[in-house]
Amino acid sequence: MKSVTAAIVMALTITACASAPPAARTPQQPEWHPSPNYDVRSAQMIIIHQTEMESAEAALLTLQTRNSGGRVSAHYLIGKDGRLYQLVAESSRAWHAGASRWGGVADLNSSSIGIELDNDGVAPFSTAQIDTLLQLLGDxxxxxxxxxxxxxGHGDIAPARKRDPSPLFPWQRLAEAGYGLWPRAPLAPVPAGFDPWAALRLVGYDLRDPAAAVRAFHRHYRGNEDEQWLPGDAEILHDLQLQLMEMPPAQAVDPVSDVRRNM
Structure with a gap:
C-alpha cells in the first residue's frame, strides 16, 4: 500500500512540474565592447520658420510646452528686437519640420537645425532680427x-502644408551674405529642351503636389504665391540648376547620401 501511495505522489509531482509555467528568464546583459568606428549625428541643413504668434514670449511658451496642435520645438528663436534664444541643443532632434521632404530626405527633424523667427506672417522682418539671423547662420x-x-524655408520643405517664412522674407539679402541659393544676374537664356520640373526637383522641391511646389518656389524666389508658371521662372531655375552643377563635390552635398552616411 505504501508503495502504491508513493507512486501516486510521484506521479502527481511530475504532472505538476510539467504544467507549471517556466520561470521568468533574466534578460541577458550585453557586454560593452566600444568601437571607435562611428560619427556623431550632425545637421546637414538649416530650416527657417516664422512663429505666426503675437510675441516672442508667446512663441517660447508654445515651444516649451504642449499645445493643441501637438508638441513642437526648435533649436533657436529670434525675437523682433534681435534677441536670440536657444531651446534645444544642436546635437539633439528638435520637433520643427514635421511631415516634410527636401532633396529626397524625409526625416528632416533628424538632419536639420530649426530657427524660428518672431513674426506674425504679415509684417516685414526687422533689420535687427535679420542681423542676428545672419550672425547665427555664420556661426x-x-x-x-x-x-x-x-x-x-519651412514652406520649401512642406509646400502642401506650410507657407513660412512669408513672401516678405529677405532671401536675397541672405544670399548676398553667402547663405542660401539665389539666381545670378544677368540670367542666361534657357537652352532648348530645358525641363523646369526636373530643375525644380534638382533644387530639392517635393513634386508630389506640383501646384504646391510651384507656389513654394515663387514664395522663395519671386515674392508671390502663384501656383502657375510665370515668365522668367525657367531662367531662374536654369541658373539655380547650373549653380548646383558647378559646385565642387564637397559643397554640392546630396542630402540623401550624406544623411545615410551618418546613420
Missing amino acids: ISARLDIPRHLII
Missing part, C-alpha cells in the same frame, strides 16, 4: 560644416 554653418546653399 552654425561654420561649426557644423553645413553647406551654405542648404539654408531653406
Whole structure:
C-alpha cells in the first residue's frame, strides 16, 4: 500500500512540474565592447520658420510646452528686437519640420537645425532680427560644416502644408551674405529642351503636389504665391540648376547620401 501511495505522489509531482509555467528568464546583459568606428549625428541643413504668434514670449511658451496642435520645438528663436534664444541643443532632434521632404530626405527633424523667427506672417522682418539671423547662420554653418546653399524655408520643405517664412522674407539679402541659393544676374537664356520640373526637383522641391511646389518656389524666389508658371521662372531655375552643377563635390552635398552616411 505504501508503495502504491508513493507512486501516486510521484506521479502527481511530475504532472505538476510539467504544467507549471517556466520561470521568468533574466534578460541577458550585453557586454560593452566600444568601437571607435562611428560619427556623431550632425545637421546637414538649416530650416527657417516664422512663429505666426503675437510675441516672442508667446512663441517660447508654445515651444516649451504642449499645445493643441501637438508638441513642437526648435533649436533657436529670434525675437523682433534681435534677441536670440536657444531651446534645444544642436546635437539633439528638435520637433520643427514635421511631415516634410527636401532633396529626397524625409526625416528632416533628424538632419536639420530649426530657427524660428518672431513674426506674425504679415509684417516685414526687422533689420535687427535679420542681423542676428545672419550672425547665427555664420556661426552654425561654420561649426557644423553645413553647406551654405542648404539654408531653406519651412514652406520649401512642406509646400502642401506650410507657407513660412512669408513672401516678405529677405532671401536675397541672405544670399548676398553667402547663405542660401539665389539666381545670378544677368540670367542666361534657357537652352532648348530645358525641363523646369526636373530643375525644380534638382533644387530639392517635393513634386508630389506640383501646384504646391510651384507656389513654394515663387514664395522663395519671386515674392508671390502663384501656383502657375510665370515668365522668367525657367531662367531662374536654369541658373539655380547650373549653380548646383558647378559646385565642387564637397559643397554640392546630396542630402540623401550624406544623411545615410551618418546613420
